Amino acid sequence: MSENNTPRILVLNGPNLNLLGTREPEIYGHETLSDVEELCRAAAGKSGYEIEFLQSNHEGVLIDAIHAARGAVAGIVFNPGAFTHTSVALADAISGVQLPVIEVHISNVHRREAFRHHSYISPVAASIIVGAGVNGYVLGVQQLIHLAGK
Numbered sequence: 159m160s161e162n163n164t165p166r167i168l169v170l171n172g173p174n175l176n177l178l179g180t181r182e183p184e185i186y187g188h189e190t191l192s193d194v195e196e197l198c199r200a201a202a203g204k205s206g207y208e209i210e211f212l213q214s215n216h217e218g219v220l221i222d223a224i225h226a227a228r229g230a231v232a233g234i235v236f237n238p239g240a241f242t243h244t245s246v247a248l249a250d251a252i253s254g255v256q257l258p259v260i261e262v263h264i265s266n267v268h269r270r271e272a273f274r275h276h277s278y279i280s281p282v283a284a285s286i287i288v289g290a291g292v293n294g295y296v297l298g299v300q301q302l303i304h305l306a307g308k
């Protein structure tokens with residue numbers, strides 16, 4: 159909960175997602191990270207939620223953001239980028255804060271290289287959304303709101 163009691167959701171993006179819109183558009187599309195932020199704010203606003211939005215290329219910054227989210231947000235919509243396939247530390251951070259996390263991948267990682275098929279995050283995620291493009295973030299926000307209402 160924020161100071162004004164408006165429920166909040168953290169939308170967290172990992173490495174290289176700041177390049178969204180110009181990075182391999184045939185895989186990730188033409189929308190930018192600011193477009194994603196707007197989509198998330200609009201989806202959350204419909205149910206009276208606010209969005210905290212953060213992108214970092216640094217694993218430790220993402221870990222700190224997950225720790226700081228405890229007690230402050232209803233849950234996290236998280237695209238960990240390539241850290242998905244490498245980071246035990248991010249998985250441990252998620253387990254440590256006991257918050258629902260919706261893992262989002264813009265692309266269908268299962269249709270891509272074999273090294274993208276394994277996720278350290280999936281076993282600690284509440285839900286997983288892959289291959290829905292940037293609409294996956296909207297679905298993630300909606301899913302967290304759904305879970306919070308249970």
Ligand code: DQA
Nearest residue numbers: 174237239240263264265274
């Ligand atoms: C990604 C998929 C990852 O494999 C990749 O490293 C990314 C983006 C996605 O959104 O499809 O950076 O998480």
